[in-house]
Amino acid sequence: MKKLSGYLKVVRNAFYLFLIRLFYRKQKFDKKYYVSVCAIFKNEGKYLREWIEYHLTAGIEHFYLYNNFSDDNYKKVLAPYVKEGVVTLTDWPVEHGQRSAYNDCVAKYSDESNWIGFIDLDEYVCPVQWNSIKDWLKNYERYPLVSAFWRMFGSAGVMEEDRSKTLIEQFTVCSDIISSSKMFLNTHWSKRIKDFHLSHYCRFKIWGKLAPDNAVLFFMPGSRRKKAKVQINHYYSKSAEYWAKKKMVVGDAYYQTSENKRPWEMFFWCEDICNKSDFSIFKYLTRLKMRMKD
Numbered sequence: 001m002k003k004l005s006g007y008l009k010v011v012r013n014a015f016y017l018f019l020i021r022l023f024y025r026k027q028k029f030d031k032k033y034y035v036s037v038c039a040i041f042k043n044e045g046k047y048l049r050e051w052i053e054y055h056l057t058a059g060i061e062h063f064y065l066y067n068n069f070s071d072d073n074y075k076k077v078l079a080p081y082v083k084e085g086v087v088t089l090t091d092w093p094v095e096h097g098q099r100s101a102y103n104d105c106v107a108k109y110s111d112e113s114n115w116i117g118f119i120d121l122d123e124y125v126c127p128v129q130w131n132s133i134k135d136w137l138k139n140y141e142r143y144p145l146v147s148a149f150w151r152m153f154g155s156a157g158v159m160e161e162d163r164s165k166t167l168i169e170q171f172t173v174c175s176d177i178i179s180s181s182k183m184f185l186n187t188h189w190s191k192r193i194k195d196f197h198l199s200h201y202c203r204f205k206i207w208g209k210l211a212p213d214n215a216v217l218f219f220m221p222g223s224r225r226k227k228a229k230v231q232i233n234h235y236y237s238k239s240a241e242y243w244a245k246k247k248m249v250v251g252d253a254y255y256q257t258s259e260n261k262r263p264w265e266m267f268f269w270c271e272d273i274c275n276k277s278d279f280s281i282f283k284y285l286t287r288l289k290m291r292m293k294d
Contacts, residue, residue: 009209016210017143024142027188029114034134035184036062036113037125038105040098042250044121045072050167051121052081053291057284058125059132064109064116066092066101102196110187117184118199123150124168124233126281136230137184144189144204147181147211148230154274155267158239166288168281171235175273178228183211233281236270243267 037060041048052063065087067074081087088109092101102118109116115137119125125148130136140146156173182199194203203209237243247262 013210016207020142027141029141031112031114033061033113035060035115035117035137036064036109037117037119038064038102039119039121040066040068040092040101041070041074041121042068043070043072045070045074045077047121047167048074048077050292051124052087054124054168054284054288057287057291058127059134062113063087064090064105066090066097068092068094068097099196102199106185106187106190106193110190114187115184116187117182119182119232122235122238123182124235124281125230126233127230128280129229141186143186143211144192144207145183145185145202145211147183147201148232149181149228150179150234151175151231151278152179152270152273153233153235154270155237155239160241161239166285166292167235167238168233168288169285171238172277172279173274174276174278176276178231182232231280237267240267
C-alpha cells in the first residue's frame, strides 16, 4: 500500500505540472536578484566566508542570513559582504527559529529575488549537469519550486581540520545514495504557500506539495541510486573535533525539544554510509581558491 501511495503521489504531481505547463504563462524574471539563498546560523563564523564565496562562484547573487544567538566572530566575517550589499543580515533571537526565519524571509524579500533557496551552512549546492545554479533554474521558471538532493559527506578520517585547505577539498568521502531534498522557491508563487516543511518543500494552496523532480521518485525501491542533476553536498559531520565541539553541544535550529544534541552514534552512522568519493564540486575549486585568496 505504501508503494502504491507513492506512485499515486507521483501521478498527481505529474498531472498538476502538466496543467501548469498548459495554462500558466512564464513570469517575468526581472527582480533585483535572479537567485538568492536564505540560511539561519549559530556560531558558524569560521565557515561563513568559504560558504559565501563558494556560492557566489556557483551563481548565487545574494544571501539572506539570520543570526540565531551566535557569539563568535560572525560580524567581522560578514561585515565586508554586508557593506557590499551581498548579505542582508538579520538578528533572529528566536529559539528553534528556522521556520519563522524562513517565513520572515519570504514575506520581506520575495519582491527582491526571483528564486530563494533554503539551505544550511553545512550544505553546498553543486549543479552537477550545469555550469551554475542560474543555468539550472532557468529550466524551471514556470514551476513553484525545484528540489536539489542531499549527498551525505562524512569525516574521511579527518580528526582535526586543516585551516590551510578549503572545506570541500578536505571532505570528499560520501554516501552512495541520494537522500532528502532542499528547495529553491520561485517567489512568484510565494503568496500561494500554505505551509513550510523545514527547508525541504512547501505545500501550496490548491496544489499541495508540488515540484518538477518529485522526491518520491528518489525513494521508491530500486531508485535510490538515481543520479541527481543537482546535488547538495551535505558536510554533515566534518572532522571528529568539529562533531565533539559543535554537533554534540548545539541543539537544532528547528525542533522544539532539547534532545537533539547529536551523540557519537550519529557521527558513526554517517561514517558507515559514506563509502565512495565524489569530486563533482571540484570544478569550482580553483575559482574558489582564487576568490578566497583575494
